[in-house]
Amino acid sequence: MAEITLDKLTKVYPDGTEALTGLDLEIGDGEFVVFVGPSGCGKTTALRMIAGLETITSGTVKIEGNVVNDLPPKDRDIAMVFQNYALYPHMNALDNMGFALKMRGVPRREIESRVREAAVVLGLTDALKKKPRTLSGGQRQRVAMGRAIVRQPQAFLMDEPLSNLDAKLRVEMRAEIARLQRDLSVTTVYVTHDQTEAMTMGDRVAVMRGGLLQQVDVPQVLYERPRNLFVAEFIGSPAMNVVMADITRSDGDMWVSFGDHRLRLEPSMAERRPALSGFEGRQVVMGIRPEDMEDAALAGERSEGRGLSIVCDIREDMGSEVYVHFNVPGEPVASKEVVEALVTDAPEDAEARLAAERARGAGISFVARLERETQARERQSLELEVDVTRLHFFDPETGLGIYDKL
Ligand SMILES: Nc1ncnc2c1ncn2[C@@H]1O[C@H](COP(=O)(O)OP(=O)(O)OP(=O)(O)O)[C@@H](O)[C@H]1O
Ligand SMILES: [Mg+2]
Known part of the structure; x- marks a missing residue:
């Protein structure tokens, strides 16, 4: 578990696009923070910089008080869940979930026990032997979550993980992810462009626009005292x-x-x-x-x-x-x-x-x-x-x- 601190985080892509400008944000240990805003406002860019998948133009990312700007992703102890969760099609759910641990040389018995534990939490016990194509959309999404959980990372970063699901499943999964995050109390940064998802899931919600943070607060305050017209609308x-x-x-x-x-x-x-x-x-x-x-x-x-x-x-x-x-x-x-x-x-x-x-x-x-x-x-x-x-x-x-x- 970890506290994540962003200090004047800025990203200018090589073609000159300024995707993120001076983002200041402290994400508490165990906190669930949601980045929300219209397409192109810099949400994914911010997330990828925290993960180490994108270079930082200026500013710093700190995890547990240490600047990690130059630390490669694998050494940041952070698990990412993406929109297209890209499971390995030839592996069953159990192997998909345990793959990262296997790559790290964790003994097979331990992998199996960690995966089974995660499967209980995720309600996937009966699906562990199934290949991705025989799983439902929601089950696939849970396997992708499971892959992140078994690594027992310091933080989860999730980029629109529910956008491939139909409306009903999305509502179910958003409640499940919120519950799971509370149970595990792992620091989580979650990206979405859906304000309902943001408001219902986040301890705090950061509203972004054009690379600039507009307001960050608990959902009720954003609703009752929007800082500006953009947040209000x-x-x-x-x-x-x-x-x-x-x-x-x-x-x-x-x-x-x-x-x-x-x-x-x-x-x-x-x-x-x-x-x-x-x-x-x-x-x-x-x-x-x-x-x-x-x-x-x-x-x-x-x-x-x-x-x-x-x-x-x-x-x-x-x-x-x-x-x-x-x-x-x-x-x-x-x-x-x-x-x-x-x-x-x-x-x-x-x-x-x-x-x-x-x-x-x-x-x-x-x-x-x-x-x-x-x-x-x-x-x-x-x-x-x-x-x-x-x-x-x-x-x-x-x-x-x-x-x-x-
Ligand atoms: N590799 C890149 N090179 C140049 N510009 C980029 C690159 N990646 C993203 N951008 C630009 O940076 C801005 C922010 O993009 P980003 O992907 O962070 O937005 P987003 O908020 O995640 O949007 P969406 O909701 O559509 O996923 C956009 O203007 C985008 O076109
Ligand atoms: Mg994005």
Whole structure:
């Protein structure tokens, strides 16, 4: 078991691609950390650098406090599980799982006992004599896990190990891997582009984008206090609804308005976000999660300044709940790419694209997750009640969440 420390870890590939920029992260002994982010954000690159499969351009990787930058992979005592688990087709499950130990000259009896032990944990005892092609997808995935476990490494690194499995099996295996990791308490770094997988499996989740760490924290904090718009929109499904809004004050109350809607910010809410008062008379980006709206007809008591009168465009029945899509005649938030360009390299270019986005101005699609008892009907009006205590606010200039500090 081991603690892994990444210090300003950076990777520039020979063709000039900067895949990872200054990643700082301390992964505790026995901790399960998930790297998540869209395709190409540098997850695999980071993992391969920890494993020693990729050279480090600058920065350091430490395992148990020792810099391992120049240590070959085989001396790092780390086991990797990949997406295509590449089992040896001619060997049965038992031999596949024991192969690395055999190569290391571990006596046959010990190999057999370690493999059998792992097989019990993995529920593979009855499959040990089977060749890969006669195993199910989930069993093959477990054999690949078993191969890593029997080595009793200091850490596991897993790169999208479930992406070859069908949806149902993926859900099962993600619970199994999480349980296994807890039982073995081996430090684990797990890579995925699936935010649900990340949120359900990780002790902590590191959200990455374009080679840069956006935020790392426990799942609940990422959900409740996303550091910026990118994290806010990436975490949660369906994604957070966002719109440009105005903050005003009247009769001592703070109001947020967008399109023809107006919501009252309760004093407790304004108190929890003192920085918000700095935006009075200005625009902010406001976010509402789909689950923080309900059908007012089903809500208990109604209170002023919490309602949205909308027209239901599309009703989607999910069984356990209903998604209602509707249009808000507000101003769209600049797309993530535009915000990024505004603050970085090509501001003029970005201004032009932003203007174009706003000119399109057909309004913004919102989605609300309602209880299945809702009577919402397509093309009919509907009153929604917003949990205004859970609204999110972001600075339109920087995309950063507006919390307690200015
Ligand atoms: N060998 C390489 N040479 C040049 N560029 C590379 C190389 N490997 C990866 N890259 C680039 O580095 C960036 C990060 O790639 P990486 O594989 O780490 O992304 P990822 O987050 O794992 O994406 P995915 O979710 O698609 O697996 C990408 O822009 C990719 O094109
Ligand atoms: Mg990858």
